Amino acid sequence: MRLEGRRALVTGAAGGIGAAIVQRLRRDGAVVASADQEGAPASGLDFSFPGDLTDPGYVDALPERAIEAMGGLDILVNNAGVMRRGPVTETSDDDFRLSVAVNVEAPFRLCRAAIPLIAAAGGGAIVNLASCWGVRPGPNHAVYCMTKAALASLTQCMARDHAGDGVRVNAVCPNEVDTPMLRTGFAIRGLDPADAIASLDASVPIGRIAQPEDIADVVAFLASDDARYVCGALLEVNGGKPVG
Ligand SMILES: NC(=O)c1ccc[n+]([C@@H]2O[C@H](COP(=O)([O-])OP(=O)(O)OC[C@H]3O[C@@H](n4cnc5c(N)ncnc54)[C@H](O)[C@@H]3O)[C@@H](O)[C@H]2O)c1
Numbered sequence: 001m002r003l004e005g006r007r008a009l010v011t012g013a014a015g016g017i018g019a020a021i022v023q024r025l026r027r028d029g030a031v032v033a034s035a036d037q038e039g040a041p042a043s044g045l046d047f048s049f050p051g052d053l054t055d056p057g058y059v060d061a062l063p064e065r066a067i068e069a070m071g072g073l074d075i076l077v078n079n080a081g082v083m084r085r086g087p088v089t090e091t092s093d094d095d096f097r098l099s100v101a102v103n104v105e106a107p108f109r110l111c112r113a114a115i116p117l118i119a120a121a122g123g124g125a126i127v128n129l130a131s132c133w134g135v136r137p138g139p140n141h142a143v144y145c146m147t148k149a150a151l152a153s154l155t156q157c158m159a160r161d162h163a164g165d166g167v168r169v170n171a172v173c174p175n176e177v178d179t180p181m182l183r184t185g186f187a188i189r190g191l192d193p194a195d196a197i198a199s200l201d202a203s204v205p206i207g208r209i210a211q212p213e214d215i216a217d218v219v220a221f222l223a224s225d226d227a228r229y230v231c232g233a234l235l236e237v238n239g240g241k242p243v244g
Contacts, residue, residue, distance in 0.1 A: 004029035007070040012080030014038035016179025020212035053106040063114040074124040078107035103147035123166025130171040159232030175238035205240030
């Protein structure tokens with residue numbers, strides 16, 4: 001129960017990794033509020049604030065609403081994300097705008113609103129979901145990689161700027177994780193998701209791609225006092241597989 005008494009806000013909580021993060025934080029004793037356009041995940045939640053993270057008014061108000069509901073905020077997890085595929089020559093204006101709005105602008109707005117509130121209450125932790133495909137270039141996902149690189153950089157900059165305020169900021173950088181994001185991507189390309197995942201499994205030195213829980217456990221670690229001296233880290237969680 002290392003998060004007993006902590007209050008957490010998790011975006012994208014209805015998604016594959018988000019639902020696992022919610023479960024893991026709650027198992028560690030935290031009270032959790034979610035923000036997702038899909039509403040609360042089936043796993044159950046303490047508080048839910050459904051909405052669209054591309055709406056600045058909704059995003060700016062979330063930390064205050066979470067504090068009103070939970071009596072405080074100690075942990076912010078910027079997990080929501082979208083993945084639009086393709087090289088820049090096949091990236092539409094809509095792909096670009098949506099990717100920047102969800103993957104970069106929403107975390108920026110949430111951190112900007114939350115950091116002073118967390119600091120004023122004695123400190124806490126922010127964990128961002130970046131990607132291995134943000135710390136190194138990946139093929140055919142130019143704008144997705146760019147947004148994750150931006151989030152990784154924002155993480156490191158905020159960590160330096162706000163460590164002295166008692167706010168630790170870190171990012172988890174997974175490689176492939178078995179979630180709807182990955183599976184729908186295969187389906188869009190006309191591939192059978194189960195076959196595609198089996199061949200991806202064979203490409204990972206540890207023998208399989210990640211399950212959402214493999215990522216959620218690392219998020220919970222970074223959010224906890226076990227990571228009290230970890231600040232500004234871009235923690236790659238990739239089963240030994242580099243971006244190829
Ligand atoms: N799955 C992977 O292989 C992988 C690898 C590296 C990093 N990541 C990152 O991990 C995070 C979670 O990914 P996932 O695989 O669980 O994806 P997912 O598609 O299963 O879940 C993403 C969630 O974000 C929510 N969301 C998206 N746009 C939103 C919006 N405008 N407003 C509110 N909510 C919105 C969706 O409703 C969904 O519940 C993302 O940031 C993703 O980029 C995923």
